[in-house]
Amino acid sequence: MASEQRRQYWGALHAVRKEYMSEVGDNAGMTGATLPHWVEQKYGLKMGLDGSGNYTQDYQVVNPKRFLFFQIKYMK
Numbered sequence: 001m002a003s004e005q006r007r008q009y010w011g012a013l014h015a016v017r018k019e020y021m022s023e024v025g026d027n028a029g030m031t032g033a034t035l036p037h038w039v040e041q042k043y044g045l046k047m048g049l050d051g052s053g054n055y056t057q058d059y060q061v062v063n064p065k066r067f068l069f070f071q072i073k074y075m076k
Helices: 003-024 035-043 064-074
Strands: 045-049 055-061
Touching: 003 035, 003 055, 003 064, 035 045, 035 064, 045 064
Parallel strands: none
Antiparallel strands: 045 055
């Protein structure tokens, strides 16, 4: 992934986390959807995770229409 694309992706994840927190709340991981699951359901983007549960720069588009909305909204 190119450097500019990497910055866009990490910036988009940072921004979408704010939306997640406002919709789901602080204790979401304990009682509701985790951020990766929520992003996948809402924006069609399966976030990459390493073996320790940390986010990686890799992702997979599982719903192109929802992902397009994510790109328009967050990957500016």
